[in-house]
Amino acid sequence: MRPSGSRVELYAAIRRDARAGKSARAIQREYRVSWTTVHKALGSAWPSERKHYPERGSKIDDYREVIDGWLRADLTAPHKQRHTAKRIFDRLREEHRAEVSYSRVRAYVSVRRGEILAESGRAPVEVFVPQSHRPGDEAEVDFGDVVIELRGQPVTCTLFSLRLSFSGRAVHRVFLSAGQEAFLEGHVHAVEVLGGVPFGRIRYDNLKSAVSAVLGLSRHRVENDRWVAFRSHYGIEAFYCQPGVQGAHEKGGVEGQIGWFRRNHFVPVPQVESIAELNAMIDKWDADDLDRRIGSRVRTVGELFTVEAPLLLPLPEAAFETGRWFNLRVDRHSQITVRTNRYSVPVRFAGRQIRVQLHASHLEVYCDRQLVATHERLPGKAETRLELDHYLEILLRKPGALPGSTALEQARAAGRFTPVHDAWWAAARKTHGDAAGTRDLIGVLLAHRHLPHELVVIGLARALAAGALTADAVVLEARKAAEDSTSEQSDEDHEADAEAVASMTARRLTTLPTDSRPLPSVAAYDVLLRTPRKDTASL
Template identity: 55%
Template sequence: MESRVELFAQIRRDARVEGLSVRALAVRHRVHRRTVRQALESASPPGRKPRQGVSWRLEPFKAAIDAMLIEDTTAPRKQRHTARRILARLIEEHGAQELSYSTVRDYVRVRRAQIDVEAGRRVEVFVPQEHAPGAEAEVDFGEVYVVLNGVKTKCHMFIFRLSHSGRAIHRIYPTQAQEAFLEGHIEAFNILGGIPTKHIRYDNLTSAVTAVVFGQGRQRQENDRWVLFRSFYGFDPFYCQPGIAGAHEKGGVEGEVGWFRRNRLSPMPVAESLDELNDRIRAWEAQDDFRRINDRIRTIGQDFEIERPFLASLPAEQFDPGLVLNPRVDRSSMVTVRMVKYSVPARFIGRRVRVSLRASEVVVFDGRTVVARHQRVAARPGQSVQLDHYLEVLKTKPGALPGSTALARARESGAFTNAHEAFWAASRRVNGDAEGTRELIDVLLLHRSMDAGDIYAGITAALGVGAVSADVVAVEARRHATASFRGGAGSDRHRGAQGELKVQRVVSLTRRRLMDPAAVIAGLPADARPLPSVSAYDELLAKRTEHPAGPASKENIS
């Protein structure tokens, strides 16, 4: 389809070369004679008149609408006029029955922004900023929902984003408390390999700021532990203006929260634990290195390689992000941390221990030695109990094991396997309830020094020969560990020879004695020896009767 400019050029050429009349030109080019006359008068087509529409009906009421919008500049934010309320007032007070909602809405959307700018309440123009490599970063939290163990759970995503390259670190925690805030920083510093040299931008988060000092610029009252943390790593904070007014001051991380939530966490991710989900996020971050932000020439990863050398170096020591507490161990061998109970070894009952409350875990120390470690429980009240912490007590009170909370939790977590159940049942049949339970506890104590897989193999081997003894389990577990080590360390050419080796196994003589003597147990040959007999000794008794004991005769003496 030819344009109007080309059409006018053809009309003017035909009139000039062939001398056609207006009517003939209109017929040839299939246009109105008015269009022919416009072409002959000017080579430029006239502009189209804008469509008037129905907005002319709004003209008598624009002054009233402007007055309402000006009134809103001093009104509380939640009591300002909406377009629907303005239309209702125009109908009630000015008789504007013919106005439609869309007409009022379109006018209010444009005019409200203009009035706000005139009143100095809002600036619509954003000035682009340049960020030097390694100088600045932005931090924020965003809410996310995750399906953990089949339960929809509200969590919090920590994001640390370098302003120059856009390289971002994302971690999901059950809370956005200070321990999660600090732990997110530490992981980001370690992964990025450095610290921004100028400042890091923040909202007025309670993890860092205890109070906003109004009237004194960006001065804040900071949390003591936060001051200690930033002093340890050597960086300065930049606090944005409170509320919506400061959102644009860290627009990079604000946009990153939305982008990551839409592109990586939709639909809701399903995971067994937050550790599993964060491992998945690390893989996504590696993929994001090949992504370009908007119209940038280089990818995020390429810009980060340029930025990395400009970051400040990390300190030699590691900062403990956990909140340090000193609770007392109660009679149930548990400590209470944030309304949640965590078990510790029974030997600490009545003593105070040092607890490091971290974002994802709770670590209990005795001096500098870690004596207990739990995944942090988000639900309140709640508890986390480990069976290992009660084994010494259960050794003296074996009857308390079957109904104990620790055993129930071990079964739920899978630490107490079917092999343990089978060993316990067999041990109680042979040794009785109390002694059989003690044998099981001795097996559980082996987990402190041996691998769980080796112990599982040891239990299976012991049950295979009918030996319900912790000593037998220990021997078989060590043998399995040794065979696994040799199999892993050996070369491929020896695997066939290793497979031909006959592994000697522990044999239960008790079971062998109770079973059919002709049965072959654990690879031993059948016992073909005759049963023992005392007939030879019976012959001696008969001879003793024939020659009773008496005074020695001369013949015997001689």
């Protein structure tokens, strides 16, 4: 029977049956599709674009609020005196003269009643039953919040965790956002570290990255198409927990794991310069945690994972592209807007159409398939990140715009525009004037593109001490500093080699007897010197 929902779900079902060994002809009969559809589904988890038609309205749309009001009133009504679908249908016909069909009313009530019950937070009393897990069968996924100090500023980040239920091995990853990009990138990192995918199912709550709509209190969900394609690509079977706190116990393993990991590795608060640096630390923590024992278990996490690893499903040959593409136009401020945040690009692309690939913690800007800019993703909303280097060409023609520019302010805050830059700039403006001195500074900033930042700062300090207030002088001093560091390194290597190799000459001199002969003299040759001629000028 053909599954309900989007074509992505159909493709996922076809690919799942094909992996199970079902023939193409059997799949055609079961889902009532053509051979072409089966062939396309096996070739790609993402179906080709199909023309979308606007959704047709329904007569029941005008009475949704009325029906919802009756269903909410049922929450406090006696159990045996609540509305049935038939009673709601009759009241609509009698009190509102509504020309709606009973099937439409019944379908709407069957879904909406459960949603209203879930919104009210009501749930029956449940009994918890202890569970056992087979090796390689199940895993759990969840997000948690952690606070870090990123370049000296407190930032709330998202901690992704995928935990294998049998061994308890967990893989973690920190992202600046909790969007779908982080959700997918976390999965890719986790399955690559583990070396495979559980052959059973992975438990999830109702994250917006995966679920578009929760259909009442049942397990049925309307999944996001991109998530369905991702699951189909890696062969992941999803199991969704009940909405709200009622379903928290259904993935208690990963929720407890996130709390344990946060208490043991994020106390005190980590101080890092980048998210990549933090994730490198997390990879080491995950590897170290393989030696711990969970609760009263006899064997460690690593020993249990050794049993579980061979049973995981192999990974596909090609990785799934987790980044999301956007086609944007650069405005007259040489900026683009991505998810309410603004980022700068080089001024030569102002007014042009560019492509942006958005990842969980960074974004890349392309023009004509060439990477032209990279930014760390902003964690908040309506924020701006500008690179001073992107505006240098226009500042050469408008030097007066540099002192009050936002890009300069952000460069100072990030430590890329140092007090040495400011001191040299002030001296250059005093000597050459504001415009000429600022242009000389911009020439120094352009040197950052081909010289390391530390060497340029050294060049600025040396040029300022010598009173050399031109960009050429700064570049010359920076190159001298590079040569000095290279020569010092070579001298240190030479001294180390000399200490490592024994000198045979020094060794022989220590065994020779003392020489008692007198020092040589040339006094006997003084008789050969000519007698100085008399000065005839005095005669």
